[in-house]
Each structure stands twice: as C-alpha cells, then as structure tokens.
Amino acid sequence: MLIPGSNPGIREPFEPEESPSEASDDSASEEEDNDDEDEAQPASNAYATLLQSFSSLSKRQHDGPEEPRKKRRRLSVQAASDVEWHPTMNSDTLEAADGITAEEQEQADVDEDTVGDEEDAVEQELEHVYETHFANPDENELATRLKRIAENQWSSKRLDTGISSLKGSAVLQVPSPEDKALARQRVKSIRDVHLKARLVENAQKVIGNFDELEQVIAPSIFGYQDLLFGARTVKNASRLRDITCLHALNHILMTRDRVLKNNAKLSAATEDDDAEYRDQGFTRPKILFLLETKQACVRVLDSITKLHDFEQHENKKRFLDSFAQPEDKFSDDKPADFRELFEGNDENEFRVGVKLTRKTLKMYSTFYNSDIIFASTLGLRRAIESGDPKKRDYDFLSSIEMVIMEQADATLMQNWEHAEFVFEHLNLQPQDSHGCDFSRVRSWYLDGHAPNIRQTIVLSAYLTPKINTLYNKHMRNVAGRLKYTPDYTSGLIESLSYSVKQTFLRFDSPSHLTDPDARFKYFKTSVLPSITRLPRTPEGGLGVLVFIPSYLDFVRVRNSLVDSDFSYASISEYTDATDVRKARSHFMNGKHSLLLYTGRAHHFHRYNIRGVKRVVFYGVPENPTFYEEVVGFIGKTVERGEISKAEASVKVAFSKWERLEMERIVGTKRVGKMIGDKGDVFDFV
Template identity: 70%
Template sequence: MRGRGRGGARGGRKNAFAPARIEDPADARGEYPSEPEISSDSSDASSAEDEEEALPTSKAYHSLLQSLANRHTANTAKGEPRRKRRKLDHSPFPDVESEIEVDAEEESDSGEELDLEPADVGEQEEPVSDVESVHDEEEQQRELNDAFEAHFERPDENELAMRLKAISENQWTTKKLEAAGGRCLLQVPSADEKALSRRRLKSPRDVRLKPRLVEKAQKALGVFNAVEQSIAPSLFEYQDVLFGARTPKNAGRLRDMASLHALNHILKTRDRVLKNNSKLAAASDDVDAEYRDQGFTRPKILFLLETKQACVRVVDSITRLHDFEQQENKKRFLDSFSLPEDKFSDDKPDDFRELFEGNDENEFRVGVKLTRKTLKLYSTFYNSDIILASALGLRRAIESNEKKKDYDFLSSIEMVIMEQADATLMQNWEHAEFVFEHLNLQPKETHGCDFSRVRNWYLDGHAPYVRQTIIFSAFLTPKINTLYNKHMRNVTGRLKYTADYTSGIIESLAYGIKQTFSRFDSPSHLTDPDSRFKYFSSTVLPQITRFPKPPQGGIGVLVYVPSYLDFVRVRNSLVDSDLSYASISEYTDLTDVRKARSHFMSGRHSLLLYTGRAHHFHRYHIRGVKRVVFYGVPENPRFYDEVVGFIGKTVERGEVSRAEGSVRVCFSKWERLELERIVGSKRVGKMVGDRGDVFDFI
C-alpha cells in the first residue's frame, strides 16, 4: 500500500561469514537491486580490518600459530622492541574477524611468520599467573549465571528435552504477575515453580551487559519505570515478549531496550567465538577440543520494521548505545532512508505522525555488519550481523528468484524484534506470517559452514524454540495472538503484557451522543462475515433509509467498515438501492476522495462508506457527519474516538443537535478484544454473553 522500495540481497557463499562476491554492480555501490543477489564467493572493497576470509582450520595451522607464539614470547624476553605490523583481513573461523599481523620486515619475503592477536582478546599466549587463574574462575562462574550462557551456550540437555516435550504437548505453566498499568502473564513449559521466578531489574546496571555497554546504556535509559520493570526481566533473560501497550510516548525507550539487548547478544556471541578461536589456536596437536558456538550462517538479529524512517531510528539507537570509530555508508543510508519529520500539521494525532512522518516507504531491507570498531551498512545478508527490513521487503527478497527461493540467511536468527505489529496489520499480515514461517529452517546449502562449530540445538532442528521473539504493538488482536501461540514457543518461557482496559475509552468521550451497540448472532468466526452482512442488510440498512431527510443537506450517515473485503461487499449491495452514496477506501484516487467528501458534506450524497485502512493511512477529517454506523468494531480504539468525533464537530458547528446525532455499532461475540478496548473489561463480558442484544451509552 505504501511506497515501493527496491533492494535486498540473496544467495550463498563458500564461507559462512566470509564476504560474498558481488555479482551486480549495484551491490558494489552498497545498493540493492530490484532482484537481489547474494552470490557465492563475493568480496567487499572495505578496510582490511572489517573483512574476513576463511583460512584452513587444520592442526597444521594451529601448530604454525603456536610456533609463532613461542617466537613472540622469546623476542619479548630478550627485550626486543615490537616490530611494525600491519593488519590482514584473515580469520581462522568464519564467524568473526581476527587481527592477523605480519612482521613488516618479512612480509616482502615469504609472509609465513604470523602473530595472532584476536580483537578484544589480547595476548593469549602470555603465561597465566595464579591471580589471573582466580580471575578466570570468577569470570567463568559469572558466565554460568548469565542468561546468554544458560540459554545459548550451555543449555542443560535434560531440561531442554523436558521443555521441548512440554511445548510439543502445549503444556504451559501460567503465572499472573503484578504489572503497572496493565495485565502481565508469564508462561513457562515446565511445572517447576522456580522457572517462574524472575530477577528484578531497576536499571541497565542490573542487567548482565558487556562492560563496554554499561555506561552508554545507563546514560540513555537511566532507571526503568514501572512498566519497563514488568518486561525487562523477560526481555533480558531471553524469554519471548509480547507487549501490547506500545504508544508514541514509550516507543523510544522500548526501542532502546531492544537495541541494547540485541547489541549485548552480538558482542557476547562475538567475544565467545574469539575466545574459542584463541583456545583452538593455542591447543596442541594431540588435544581434540570442540567448541560449538555458531549457527549455520552469520545473521543473528532480525528487526521487522514498518517504514524506512523507523529503520533510521533503530540505527540511531544502536549508535547511541555503542561507540563505533567508523560508520561506513552512513551518508548513503541517510540519503536513502531518511526524510524531514515535519511534513504533517499538529492536527494529526501523535501515533499517525510517529508512523508516517519522515520516509514512510515500507518496502526495504538492509544488512548491518558490526566489527570491533566499525558499523557497516549495506552489507550483504550473509555477511551481516543484523538485518533491518519490512515484512514486505524481506518477502520480496526471498521470492525475487522464482525458480529458487533463498531464505537460508534466516536459518540462524536468534532474536526477532517486531516494533509495530499493529501497523503491520494495516499493511498485509500475510507478509509477517510468511517471514515467521521461513525463520530457523534447516539451510538448503552449506554456505561454507564449519559444522564442527555449530551448536547442537541447531543441528537437532530446535532453533525455533531457542530463538527469542520480541513483539511491540499498540494493542492485541486475534492475528497477533495466533502468532504468539504458533511462533512464540520459547523453551525459557514467554510473557504477554496487555494494557489495562478496565473502563475502556467510552467513559472518556465527552460528546454527549447516544451510542448503541447491537449484537448479532454469529455461530462461527468462519461464517462471521456472512452473518454480519446479513444483519446489516436486513436490519441496519432499512433503518438508514427511514431517516428523515432535512430540507437542506443529506442525512449524513457515515458507515465505517474495518475490512476492505466487507467494504466491497457492502458497496456492491448499494448499487441497486435508492440511497445516493459515495465511498472512500485506501485505494480511492485523491481526486475521487475530494469529490466524495465534497458531495457528502453538501448533502448530495446521503451515505459515505469509509474503510478502516483509509483512516489509518490518511486520518481524514470528514465534515457533514450526523450519524455513524460501525459495520464492525475498529481494532484500533483511537479510530472509534476519532470517527465519533466527526459528529461532535458537526454538533459544535451547529449543523445538527446532540439529540439528532447517533452512533450504531454492530458486533458479534468474536469481537471481544476489540469491544473490550472501547467499553471496558468490566462490561464486555455481559455484552458478549447476556441475553440482551442492545446496549446504550450516552
């Protein structure tokens, strides 16, 4: 529905984390063509420190490194100064880049004498003192208590098997938690009460972060508020989180918390692989060490975002939480993804401005690669740590090759962050479902993967149950709940936070207009559209035709239809009626929109059909509305308030009295969630289950 973007990357490569050969000239420029290519064996023209290439991992290579380490130690003992070294872009393992330095005096000869000095690891070959051994033991003990270690690195196999069995049988232990401003449910696939206990996190200092992130995180987030404390333990302990109370006011802090967690995960993964690389390099030939610390492919984090401007905000959050000496392709990224965020007037609501201000194009995808000192944008998918994409953009990337779909780059995703699920509902929810269906599948090609380093639960096909899924939404719907039940099945547990709807929004409406809620019989949610149309055609529409027409102007009836399919059905039924009507949908041309609004306001058309998605994308202020009929209950409660407000403004202008204005809402028992947000949880049970079928509010 929104603008169409071009870009993406797909394909394979010989080494799981080596740069892919760029087949298309657009890839060399850091751009994504309309039919993305991620080819086998590509190379990048970046700095040497930021690129990795695979080197043999044989024991002969380890022996060479050991001899070089001995040579370095001997030179240091003699007091010889360190020789000049330059950095090469080789890494003994594909998951990270290490710094390999060559003696400048000898690189012109054979180049055989190397010093291994992995980034952020230091001189691993120095003798270890007793004090250092104690520190190492303390660090190992801290790591054992770390959620990253327990969830990804060293999961208890017996407990994992038990929880997987409980998930397969859909057996969850549920606990209601105290939560500020809402309702919080924690579920774990275990009968063990200890699994339901949580640490209390008051600020980023209470989170087990990498030291280099603590100060920045504390400065950006400070103390967690009451709502954030409700979700922080689950968020940072790798449980699935469905947060159904996102607002424009809390969106920035939620984004920072998720970005901090993603950064922390990448740094811990990277440091662990570097540490194991160093151990393998120092191991003797007769030591058969095994370190399983990787996935099939490099990408670990997937952000599912709605607009390019939202993508810019995530990148800004990442760069505020971590210092990077370089940010490659940043200008190109901002030129393509960012626009000034002041294109709407203040009369537009804050949620609309947050979503659509700036660049609101919704087809995009971009890879982000993190090295020790550099953040690189427009990296190819197979050479990225983070993928930022819209659901539509990612689906286009996967399906760009009709003969051979490539989704192997999603095989090792360990964290999914979906920032605005409610906005995705207004696009095409099938795109989101498509992406989740293609997450953590066994790859069709090896892509140069070193299977001796792949974690066992990847090989066993359990990655979907270890992956953490984080979803933020303004409200929850049956479709979002279905995704929660189907794809958020984390072995550690899952948390669902719902806003408090005790009173609903109807008590805060000050229009003084009669609002009538009419329930119709609907035996099944599958046949609900047919039952709804039958009720509207046989009961509601005849009442509309009987409204007295004033001497000047029309009867001013606006029919709000949430679904486009229902809109088409109702519009077709009006063709042979005596009512003069106009219609505005998300597909209506702007010229036709102006004509429809003008004729409705003047009374030339008595009835105006108006879709929920048209209101979502444009938030029109429609004049001449005297009566409103809701064909279905809006999923977004703000829409109910704004559409009823059309009558309120008509009353203020003196075009109709409050007694003449009216609201009619058609609902069935299958719309409990939508109805609760409007009338409140203390009323919704009676309205859905009582014998009466008409409920009036003023």
C-alpha cells in the same frame, strides 16, 4: 505518503529503491564498496558435509583414531584491521577476527594465558543467562522443556505489576513443572542487567533506571524470554527501542567474544586436546528487526549508535540519503501515533544488512556477512520470493536468534500474511552449507530446535486474534514467554469527550469463519432499513458515515448499493486523491447521503470528515483510537451547530467474535454481559 498497490493488503512505495530480485539488498556497486568482506566461501551440500562429519565421529568412537590428531596451529594474524570474524570461518582459515590487529591479537593471547581462572569466573557470571540459554543449555532440562512445549504444557503465573499509573495484566508462562522456573530477577536499573563492559557507560546515560512498567518486562527481555507487549505508545516507544537495541547489541558482543576466545584456544591446542567448541550457527545473521518504515529503521540505527561507540560508520551517507527524510511534513492537528508512524520516510518495502565490528558499523553489508538485518515484512518476503521459484534463498534466516517486531499493530494494517510468511521461514535447516564449519555449530541447531531457542519480542499498541495466534504458534521459547495486556476495566467509552448516544447491536454469528456472511446479512436486513427510515431534511442529506474496518467487506457493501436508491460516495485506501476530494465535498454538501469509509483509509490518511451526522460501524475497529476519532466527527458537527445532540447517533454492529475489540471500547466489566447476555441492544450516552 505510501500508495496502495493491486493487492488489498500491500501498499507500494514510490519507485522502489531496490528491485525485488535483489534478495541480499546489494547491487554491483555495493560489492565494490565491500572491500573488507570475507572471502567467498565454497558452496557445497550442507547435509552431505554434516553426514560426513557424523560418520567420521562415529568411526573414531568405535574404532579409535587411525592416526594422531592434527595439531591446531596458532592463527596467523594480518596487520590489517578490517578482516573480521565470520561464522563460516574455522580456526584454520581465520586470519584476523573482528577487526583485531596483530598487536591486539597477541595482547589477547597474553591476557588469556596470564589472567586465568579468575577472569573466567567473572566472565561466566556476566554471561550466566547467555550461557544457560544459548551457549551450553542443560540437555536434560532442554529435552524436558521441548517435550512440554510440544504437548502445550505451560506453568503460568500472573505477575503483580505494582503499577499505579498504568495497570495491566502480565502473565508469565514457562514450559517447566518446577515453581522455581517462574522466579524472576529483580531489575530496577541498568546496573541490574548483565552487560558487556563496553556497553555499560552508554547504557547508563541513555537508559539509566527502569520505570515501573519497564521493570515488569525487562527481566524477560534480558532473560531471553519471549515477550508479547500490548501497551506500546508514542510516549514509551523510544525507551522500548533503546532497551531492545541494548539487548540485541549485548547478544552480538557476547557471541562474537565467545567465538574469538574459542578461536584463541583452538590455535593453542595440542595434538592431544580433543576439546570441542560449539559456538556458532549455520550463518552469521543473528538479529532480525521487523520494522514498518524506512524512518523507523533510521531511529533504530540512531539508538544503536547511542549505545555503542563506533569509530567509523561505513556507507552512512548512502544510508541516510536512501532512508532518512525530515520528520516535519505533518501539522500538529494529525494524531501523535499517525505522525510517529508516517513522519519522515514512510516507504515500507526495504531490507538492509548491518555488520558490526569492534570499531566499525557498516550499512549495506550482504545478508550473509551481516550481524543484523533490518527489514519490513513486505521487503523481506519479496527478497525471498524474487528470482527462480525453485532456488529461493532464505538460508540467511536459518540462524536468527532474536526477532524484534516493533509495531505489530501497524503491520496488521498492511498485509499480515507477510509477517506469517517471514516467521514460517525462520530457523529452517539451510539448503546449502555456505561454507559452514559444522564442527562449530551448536547442537541444538543441528537438532532443529532453533525456533524454541530463538527469542521473539513483539511490541504492539493493542492485541488482536492474529497477533495472539503468532504468540501461540511462533513464540514457544524454552526459557518462557511473557504476555502483557493493558488494563481495559473502564474502556474508552467512559473517557469520550463527546456525549453522543451510542447503540451497540449484537447479531448472531455461529462461526468466525462465516462471520462476514452473517454480518453482511444483518447489515442488509436490519441496518440499511433503519437508515431509509431516517427523516430527510431540505438543507442537507442524511450525513450517514459507514465505517468498514475490512476492505473485502467494503467491496461487498459498495457492490450491494449499486442498484439501491441511496446516493453514496466511498473512500478506501485505494481511492485516488481527486476522488477523495469529490467524495468528501459531495457528502459534506448533502449531495450524497452515505459515505463508505474503510479502516485502512483512516489509518493511512486520518481524514477529518465534515458533514457527519450519524455513524454506523459495520464492524468494531481493532484500533480503539479510530472509534474515538470517528465518533468525534459527529461531536464536531454538533459543536458547529449543524445538528442538535438529539439528532446525532452512533450504531455499532458486533458479534461474539469481536470480544477483544469490544473490550477496549466498552471496558472489561461490561464486555462479558454484552457478549453473553440474552439482550442484543445496548445503549450508552
């Protein structure tokens, strides 16, 4: 199990496998393993190189060419099958691309010459969305949409989900004034998705037909739109993983095949051919998976290998030894979402590069030689911040074209600042050239528009203000964005199995910035005095559990009780196991009247607290499951006959800034009145 560190928002793993200074997640031994890596590229100043290319272009346009254009020579192909295409290679340096042998390269050249326009037409149809979004976007349309994004002008449409089993709200936004931009492709199965031929058969076996919910989000995923999906569950997690992995694989294959095809054209070009092929980014990595645990990384790699048949898996044993553990360490009495997150290897500081060739899947490739980067937000941040602060390297994130964050709600329970840090360092202009051939870099990269071309997919069990801020700030895709929110019409409170009296107490909070101060004042002046008036019983203590979502609020409340008359215990995410056992025992036996319990302690351990007779929610938990489970502590006490139902009670302090959290618990039809009406006390039984 993860162990907390000194920072309230960071949880440290046992004996980290990699030192934070290893920014590329590779050791000296890994370099020995990389016998098929591309040759080292010369380091030079990227901007000087770029300026020179612009100067040269300008001279040709105004003065005309001073000498005949050099003839492009045909690629010299080695027989070895392990030399691969790299974004920094140009037509003169590339010898063998993507593991293609000399015979295969020659056959590809023959196909290029003989098939002709008919094959090109089919290829264009298959790559239509890829073509219009990444390869050759219309410059006028792109400029129009970028301007509207800068002015925050979005055309919106609420989609008719047509879902009977899971109602929800799906809102599509597009930075275009034209209604046709809001039109959506109908996607019912894999057959309706444009995939590379080598993926179709496996995709049909693994995914097949889309269910009702998947039909709502699939057009946005495969249409390169941003997606914020707030209805991820244990039940649909595996399917969502397969769908996003399929899309990521398809994008990598589209990009690689386009580069190989253009390489062949350049090698066959004559001296009079001035064709320009812009098909690359500054660096090779294109896909970034932000995951919560090493075991989650194993699951994603499993999904990729199900969808694409690789003949070889390099460093697989090393990867499994480091990342995989048996997923059976918890009993069935733990909640399903807890077991899904923490089963197996739950270390949350990691980063690893993965390289794909036509025949091989290679783990532990260096970042600059990787197609996909798997990392936790903490692991990626430490990789960037390691070493000399003046020489921090984040150029490997400069050409990320797809980000998939699988469990944003779990990331919230770590330190959300790590996620913000990662997104702030995506798609920045590189500090070094890394051997990049700028004549092959797409124009929108050079113009600094990559953040608006990048597709961002965020999956979460629920939405919060911080996740919504990420959506508004970093999910600004020119293709549009889709936000899906589950239906909370009735709320959790109507489905609780324990009929305990629940009282919601609203306090005044003028600003969300001063909300912690207003909350603490209300707790000290109203809630604590009501606890002191509770009748003492000779057979036990008061049995009051105070649930505090924020660790900083927990510290504040704990310190305020030091000089009080209350006997209390406390359990936070930083309390060691021995002190936890003592606190639970003394509280259950009545020695302590109060137990302070943090939201993160419940997230990471899901303790079953006994002796709970009354619950006070210092704040509304963001995860509605926590509310149900904590109220269940009282329900179990009543079932055991330790107190009567009349003695049990739940009090919840809330402000108008907790609308999203309240909506999930009391329901959409009630939250408006509870937030805005004059009354400040609301009872439920």
